[in-house]
Amino acid sequence: MAGGQYPGGGPLLGRSRTMGGMGESEADRIAELQAEVDQLKEAVASHAVVDQAIGMMVAFGRVSPDQGWEVLKDVSQHTNIKLRNVAELILVWGRRGDIPPEVRAELEDALDRYGPTQVPGADA
Numbered sequence: 001m002a003g004g005q006y007p008g009g010g011p012l013l014g015r016s017r018t019m020g021g022m023g024e025s026e027a028d029r030i031a032e033l034q035a036e037v038d039q040l041k042e043a044v045a046s047h048a049v050v051d052q053a054i055g056m057m058v059a060f061g062r063v064s065p066d067q068g069w070e071v072l073k074d075v076s077q078h079t080n081i082k083l084r085n086v087a088e089l090i091l092v093w094g095r096r097g098d099i100p101p102e103v104r105a106e107l108e109d110a111l112d113r114y115g116p117t118q119v120p121g122a123d124a
Helices: 024-061 065-079 083-096 101-114
Strands: none
Touching: 024 065, 024 083, 024 101, 065 083, 065 101, 083 101
């Protein structure tokens, strides 16, 4: 790769070095890469939580995985709670049976829109 470029187009690492070690541009680039790694780790963890919540929607609501995703999005939008946080609330609900009433109501409405059943244990 000519010119110290990586496939994304930016410099691989700064080429300047000081006598005592890394140049500022190298240190800055390393800090940027570390921040990117941290963001990617968070994204992977978040993705796992959301996938598990979708699985619960598939099992409890008898919906497809795509419909489970739509259910989570709808609940998030109607409650103004970040989707990852909605997913976490659903996982807690699965373990302990606790879920905030406003989230439960939106979850019931969303499952009614996308699936054939209501939330288990809901008053009919």
